[in-house]
Amino acid sequence: MQTFKDNAGRTWAVAVDVAAIKRARALAGFDLAGVLDRREDAERLARDPVLLVDVLYAVCKPDADALGVSDEAFGAAMGGDAI
Numbered sequence: 001m002q003t004f005k006d007n008a009g010r011t012w013a014v015a016v017d018v019a020a021i022k023r024a025r026a027l028a029g030f031d032l033a034g035v036l037d038r039r040e041d042a043e044r045l046a047r048d049p050v051l052l053v054d055v056l057y058a059v060c061k062p063d064a065d066a067l068g069v070s071d072e073a074f075g076a077a078m079g080g081d082a083i
Contacts, residue, residue: 006077010067012060020059027061028054053078 002014016032024032032055035041045052057064057074064074 004082006074006082007079008077010069010077012056012063014056014059016059023058023061024055027058030055030058032059049078049083050075052083 005011021033024030053075057071
């Protein structure tokens, strides 16, 4: 499992499992399951920081909910080194 820090100093764990893939599909409209197989999907994430943050939020949503961090607050803490 990988982790990253946002600009608010919070550490987020990134675990891509079936539940995270389902959340990414539902919340961000992105099929995370095939990103390693489809180069264009990885490139799309690299080119679109809004989509990237939306997918990250979907993956981290259980922790965000536990911390009371909304999608807007999560997005506001992303930028620079966090991305």
